[in-house]
Amino acid sequence: MKLFRNTIFLSIFVAMLAVGGALAQGTNPQAPTDDQVNAIAKQLYCPVCENIPLDVCGTQACAQWRDLIRQKLGEGWSEAQIKQYFVDQYGDRVLATPPARGLNWLVYIVPPVAILAGIFILYRAFQSWRQPVATEAQPESPVEQTDEYALRLEEELRKR
Amino acid sequence: MEQNVPESTVQKTTESHRPHWGRILVWVGVLGLLAILALGLRRAQQGPVSVGDQVPNFTLTTFDGETINLTDLKGKVVVLNFWASWCKPCEQEAADLETAWLTYQPRGDVVFLGVDYVDTEPEARGYLEKFNITYPNGPDLGTRISQAFRIRGVPETYIIDQDNVLRAVQIGPFRDLSQIQSMIDPLLQ
Numbered sequence: 001m002k003l004f005r006n007t008i009f010l011s012i013f014v015a016m017l018a019v020g021g022a023l024a025q026g027t028n029p030q031a032p033t034d035d036q037v038n039a040i041a042k043q044l045y046c047p048v049c050e051n052i053p054l055d056v057c058g059t060q061a062c063a064q065w066r067d068l069i070r071q072k073l074g075e076g077w078s079e080a081q082i083k084q085y086f087v088d089q090y091g092d093r094v095l096a097t098p099p100a101r102g103l104n105w106l107v108y109i110v111p112p113v114a115i116l117a118g119i120f121i122l123y124r125a126f127q128s129w130r131q132p133v134a135t136e137a138q139p140e141s142p143v144e145q146t147d148e149y150a151l152r153l154e155e156e157l158r159k160r
Numbered sequence: 161m162e163q164n165v166p167e168s169t170v171q172k173t174t175e176s177h178r179p180h181w182g183r184i185l186v187w188v189g190v191l192g193l194l195a196i197l198a199l200g201l202r203r204a205q206q207g208p209v210s211v212g213d214q215v216p217n218f219t220l221t222t223f224d225g226e227t228i229n230l231t232d233l234k235g236k237v238v239v240l241n242f243w244a245s246w247c248k249p250c251e252q253e254a255a256d257l258e259t260a261w262l263t264y265q266p267r268g269d270v271v272f273l274g275v276d277y278v279d280t281e282p283e284a285r286g287y288l289e290k291f292n293i294t295y296p297n298g299p300d301l302g303t304r305i306s307q308a309f310r311i312r313g314v315p316e317t318y319i320i321d322q323d324n325v326l327r328a329v330q331i332g333p334f335r336d337l338s339q340i341q342s343m344i345d346p347l348l349q
Contacts, residue, residue: 046278047278047303048278059246060246061244061246061278061279064245064246064279064280064283065280067280068280088301088302089299089301089302090278090302090303091302091303091304091307093303103196106193106196110193113189117186
């Protein structure tokens with residue numbers, strides 16, 4: 001009888017633990033880690049502290065932004081949703097990588113075009129440096145042979 | 161007497177008359193880029209809106225969902241205050257601004273607007289509650305209003321007259337209530 005009573009108590013205790021655990025999980029979902037918050041924060045810049053990524057910025061404004069990212073992650077928002085929220089609130093300039101639209105396209109087009117143009121200019125320059133050497137190596141130019149003045153000169157020299 | 165013109169010379173002459181489309185394109189591109197750079201620099205060096213300038217129009221959506229357009233406020237003096245919950249100097253002037261608002265509110269010809277700059281909503285609401293601020297306040301969505309005024313920081317306050325012309329600017333917090341009044345009162349006479 002005593003064994004039976006102990007078993008019942010033990011069962012109730014285990015059941016309470018299980019219910020408590022389940023409740024705790026329901027009300028307090030796993031909190032986002034600092035790494036998860038920083039993974040998004042490093043892609044954002046607060047307009048107040050220009051040129052400092054949000055993940056390493058020490059101002060109160062940036063701390064509030066990081067808290068907001070943590071809160072949104074906790075609510076189940078995706079990275080894209082959070083970034084879009086910040087763009088809606090504070091504009092495109094909060095993004096580390098500007099979106100490829102409008103004049104922003106210049107950021108993506110100009111550097112490769114400039115590099116290609118530089119390569120082309122260098123190629124042309126190298127070619128023009130090489131050409132005079134090749135001309136000097138030739139023994140006689142065909143134009144000289146057809147030059148009337150040169151022919152006459154050679155003829156006069158031969159006569160002497 | 162017929163003269164024999166070398167073939168290479170003829171080719172050269174035709175080539176020199178042909179337009180160099182490649183070069184033209186490159187120059188157009190370079191000039192276009194320079195023009196964009198010049199515009200950007202000009203904009204960056206414009207500085208804040210000056211006293212006597214027509215104020216750029218803006219729309220403020222308050223935390224309560226009300227939409228306020230500056231042009232709709234023509235005929236009234238507008239006190240436009242930029243602030244943020246993380247801004248300590250803003251706290252110095254918060255109570256004075258609210259007192260000034262309560263002083264002018266019964267007249268009906270002065271409007272106070274608070275623009276919350278680069279802030280998070282829960283903290284901003286907490287700030288408004290803490291200082292019992294009752295005049296309309298809203299976030300600077302997309303930082304459009306602050307960019308239009310080209311503000312340098314917070315707090316900054318712009319006093320706009322009945323014709324939407326900027327009449328006074330306060331960079332940094334107001335010293336006291338009398339300083340706020342000294343900027344508004346001349347516009348009401």
